[in-house]
Amino acid sequence: MFAAAVWRGEPQPVAPDRITVKTDTSLPETRGLGRIWREWPWLAIGAAAACALIGLVTLIVVETGVFDTAATTPHSPLVTWATHTTMVRSVKLRAASVTPPAPFTSLQVQAGTDIYRADCVGCHGGPATSRAPWARGLNPTPPYLLDASRHWSPPELWWIVKHGVKMTGMPGWDKSLSDGQIWDVVAFLEALPSMPPAAFAQSPPSTPAPSGHAATR
């Protein structure tokens, strides 16, 4: 009623100084992309051109073979940073929903040591045990895991071992190890920093190591 009366220009039952006369007849302000287009057209054109250029460069890199996929050629620092940071953030995000286990028992550490000697030592080495020579041909080279438990929580280690890491050579072990066995491996990784080389060496592998020639220093 009130609005209609204002529209018709009828006198209103309010003090004159409270009546505001709308003189701006322009359309309501455009928001979002429309506004960017209206106010900064060159910015919008530039952004679209940049996206098209990135797409074109990607297509050229993929189709022409210009990118060197040889494992013997190191990654550039930028690619190393981007891939490693992506992996760290990805693991931390996904492992957040893994329930941390009860404190590990010495039986779990023993079982995990056996599994590690059978499945992991060729790539990652162990206390006083070097990696297999071929592991240095992987790119990235598998790291020694002595201090892995300082960088990663038990759920994060469990998630890495269970799912592996794409495009690195780190397998996901969920096809050959049960969840419980993977926790055993994590128990081993947690015990690793204080494990004497002799204790690692004395633990006989339950199955032969895949490489069969992991050198012992």
Ligand code: HEC
């Ligand atoms: C064929 C080689 C290979 C085998 C076998 C292997 N790994 Fe790996 N692993 C890798 C590579 C390569 C990386 C590095 C991944 C990266 O840089 O993101 C890695 C990374 C890891 C990491 C993360 C280390 C860190 O500090 O970022 C853990 C933990 C790990 N492996 C545990 C294991 C365990 C436990 C086993 C055995 C059950 C195993 N790996 C077997 C190649 C291997």
